[in-house]
Amino acid sequence: QLQLQESGPGLVKPSETLSLTCTVSGGSISSGTYYWGWIRQPPGKGLEWIGSIYFTGSTYYSPSLKSRVTISLDTSKNQFSLRLSSVTAADTAVYYCARAFDIWGQGTMVTVSS
Amino acid sequence: EIVLTQSPGTLSLSPGERATLSCRASQSVSGTSFAWYQQKPGQAPRLLIYGASNRATGIPDRFSGSGSGTDFTLTIFRLEPEDFAVYYCQQYGNSPTFGGGTKVEIK
Numbered sequence: 001q002l003q004l005q006e007s008g009p010g011l012v013k014p015s016e017t018l019s020l021t022c023t024v025s026g027g028s029i030s031s032g033t034y035y036w037g038w039i040r041q042p043p044g045k046g047l048e049w050i051g052s053i054y055f056t057g058s059t060y061y062s063p064s065l066k067s068r069v070t071i072s073l074d075t076s077k078n079q080f081s082l083r084l085s086s087v088t089a090a091d092t093a094v095y096y097c098a099r100a101f102d103i104w105g106q107g108t109m110v111t112v113s114s
Numbered sequence: 115e116i117v118l119t120q121s122p123g124t125l126s127l128s129p130g131e132r133a134t135l136s137c138r139a140s141q142s143v144s145g146t147s148f149a150w151y152q153q154k155p156g157q158a159p160r161l162l163i164y165g166a167s168n169r170a171t172g173i174p175d176r177f178s179g180s181g182s183g184t185d186f187t188l189t190i191f192r193l194e195p196e197d198f199a200v201y202y203c204q205q206y207g208n209s210p211t212f213g214g215g216t217k218v219e220i221k
Binding site: 046047048049052060062063064096101102104105106107 | 115149151157158159160161164170202204206208209210211212213214215
């Protein structure tokens with residue numbers, strides 16, 4: 001059974017870069033024609049798509065975050081990663097990784113604070 | 115960006131009743147790229163419906179999705195205690211967006 005697990009620092013300072021990794025188990029990240037993505041949810045608020053990466057390596061980002069986001073794939077480790085630069089308090093959220101929106105990780109809380 | 119507006123914001127119902135949740139898009143959405151999710155406190159969203167009307171694996175048949183164009187509906191026939199949660203609609207075209215959510219609470 002495919003499972004996804006987010007990992008990374010729970011606290012990031014303003015203006016720094018948030019880096020998260022999603023480790024996929026129970027299946028290969030490079031099999032099939034899936035896309036892998038990141039979604040976030042600020043405390044008490046709704047869901048926001050951040051971006052996705054296809055098995056080919058093509059990336060698609062939210063227009064509102066595009067200038068600050070990089071998503072990459074590491075097939076050798078069966079992982080994909082998120083980097084969000086120049087963070088502010090508004091980037092405080094639970095960050096989820098997902099496969100094509102049908103299988104989600106449990107989420108990881110990231111707080112931006114000095 | 116396609117904006118999705120969900121209504122009502124909160125639905126107060128009793129177990130056994132029917133829940134009807136609406137989602138309106140700011141422009142026409144392909145039905146093949148429309149989904150509904152359920153989220154309970156402290157949990158990740160769970161895919162219920164994809165392609166506007168297809169139930170995801172393991173989803174009970176009391177959940178039904180319908181609609182096309184700009185108007186989509188999620189119906190939950192005969193609410194079970196475990197169905198009280200927040201529901202989100204989503205279009206997953208070129209630039210996916212989510213609705214603001216509808217909370218289904220126990221009356």
